[in-house]
Amino acid sequence: MHPPTLATGNNSSHPVLFILLGIPALEKYHFWIAFPFLVMYAVAVAGNITILHIIRTDHSLHEPMYLFLAMLAVTDLVLSSSTQPKMLAILWFHAHEIEYHACLIQVFFIHTFSSVESGVLMTMALDRYVAICFPLRHSSILTTSVVIKLGAAVMVRGLVLVSPFCFMISGMPFCPNNVIPQSYCEHMAVLKLVCADTRVNRGYGLFAAFSVVGFDVIVISVSYVMILRAVLQLPSGEARFKAFGTCASHVCVILAFYIPALFTFLTHRFGHHVPQLVHIMFANFYLLVPPMLNPIIYGVGTRQIRDRVIHGCCGKDP
Template sequence: MQKKSYCFRAGHLLSCSMSDSNTTDFTNPSIFILLGVPGLEAAHLWISIPFCTMYIVAILGNFTILFIVKMEPSLHVPMYYFLCMLAVTDLVLTTTTIPKMLSIFWFNCREIDFSACLTQLYFIQCFSVMESGIFVAMALDRYVAICLPLRHSTILSNPVMGKISLAVVLRGSLLIVPYPFLARRWPYCRTNMIPHTYCEHIAVVKLACADIRISSYYALFVAFLVIGVDVFLITLSYIQILRAIFILPTKDARLKTFGTCGSHLCVILAFYIPALFSFLTQRFGQNVPLHFHILFANVYLLVPPMLNPVIYGVRTRQIRDRLLRPLTHQGT
C-alpha cells in the first residue's frame, strides 16, 4: 500500500502522495494559521482580558505622551523628542500584533495571509531594533546633559538630532530586510500552522522544509549586534554619568541629578530584561513549555509599551505637572 502524508493548506487537510518524506506539493502557502496558545485554548478568553487591558493602557498612555509633548513648549528638547519616537515605536509594535491576537482569542479568526504574516514579522523585528536604538540615543542625551551641560544645546542641535533619528530608523529598517526575503525564499511543505499568536520570525521559518541555517545565523547576528552594541553603549554612557554624579559636592545634588536618569533606567530594564529572557528561552529553552514561551513573547511586546508612558508620567515632573494642570485649575 502506498504511504500517504497529510499537510495543511488554507485550513484544509490535503492528502499528499510522497516518495520522499520531505517532498510534497505544499509550497509557499497562501495563508498561515495562527494557533494562539496551544494547550491553553480553553483559557483564550481569560488570557485576552489582561492583554486587552495592557493594550488599552499602552495606546492611551503613548498618545497622551505625544499630546503633552506637542502642547507643552518647555518639552521641545532632545530628551522628549526621543520620548516621542519611543511612543510612536511602541504604538506600532503593539498595534502590529495585539489586534490580530485578540481576534484569535475572541472570534477564532486564525488565518493570516502569507504576505501579511511576513509584513507583521518585519514590523515586529524592525521596530524592536528601533526601540533599542532610541534607548541608546536617550542615554547619549543624558550623558551630554549631565557631563557636558554647557554644551548640550550645541552638541545635540536640531540637525544632529535629525541625523541620530535617521540613523536609528535606517538601522532598524535595513538590518531586518533580509528576514522576510529569506523567509519567503524557503519552501513550506510540512504545515502552515504556526503555534503562536503572531508571526514570530523563528516560529515561521521553522515550518520550512529546508536548511534554514542562514535565517537562524543571521537572526543571531542581528540579536548580538543590536543587544550587544546597544547595551555596551548605554552602559558606557551611564558609567560616565555615575562618575560625574559622584563628584558632585552634596548628597542632594547627587540624588537630584541621578533622579533625572531614573525614568530612562526603568524603561531600559523593562525592555532589555524581557527581551533577553525571551531570546534565551527561544534559542536554548528546549525544556520550557511552549505555552509559557508564547505567553512571555506576548508580554515582552506589551509590557514595555504599557510601562514606558506610566514610568515617564510618574517620574518626570514636567509631564506630571502638564497632565495634572487641568485638575489643579478646576480645584482653584
C-alpha cells in the same frame, strides 16, 4: 484545522495562510485572557498618545530628552498595534488564520521596531550622558538637527538589518505544516516551518540581533558608567540625588524592554527545556508590557509631563 494550500512559483512554495494558535494549552480560557490584554493595550495606546500630545503642544518640551521620548512613544504604538488587534481577534473570535504576506509584514514590523526601540533607548542614554557630564554644552551638542539624524539612523538601521529576514524567508520552501503555536508571526517561529536548511537564516538572525542589542547595550553601559563617575564627584548629596533622579525613569524603561526581549530571543534558540506556555506568555508580554509601562514610568517620573497630565485631568495647576 484546514489543510494548508501551497502557492508555488520561482522554485519555492509557501502556504497561502498560516494558523496562529494563540496561547496553546489555555484555549478554554482564551475569552477571559483577552480582557487583561485588552486593558494593557488600551493603556499603551492612551498613554503613548497622551505623551505625544503633551510633547507636541508644549513648546517648552521640544528638547532632546522629550523628542527622544516622542520617538519611543511612536515606536511603542507601532509595536503593540502590530500584534495586539490580531491577538484579540484570535482570543475572542477564533480568527486564527493569517495570510502569508500579512504574516511576513508582521515579522517585518515586529523586528524592525524592536530594533528601533533598542536604538532609541541607546540615544536616550547618550542624552543623559551629555546632560549630566557636559551640562553647559548640552544644547549645542544635541541640537534638534542632531536628534533627528540620530532618530533617522536607528530607523534606517532597523530597516536595513531586518529587511533581509523577509526576503530570505520568502524564497524558501515550506513544509505542509502551517501552524504557528503562538499569537503572532515572529522570525524564528516562521523559520521553524521551512523545509530547507535554515542555518544561513539563523546565523543572520543571530548576527542582526547581536549587532543591534550588543552595540546598544555597550553604548548604554558605557554612558551610565560615565554618568555614575560624574555624579559621584558632585559635591552635595542633594545634587547627586537629583542627577540620579533624571536617569531613574530611563533605567526602568531599559530593564522593562531588555529583560523580556532577551528571554524571548534566547528561549527561541537555546531554551528547549523552557515550557512552551512560559515562552509564549513572555513573547506576548515582550511586545505589550514595555509599551504599556513606558508612558506610566515617564508620566510618574518626569515632573513636566506629570504636571501637564494633572492639569489636563483636574483642570488646575498641580
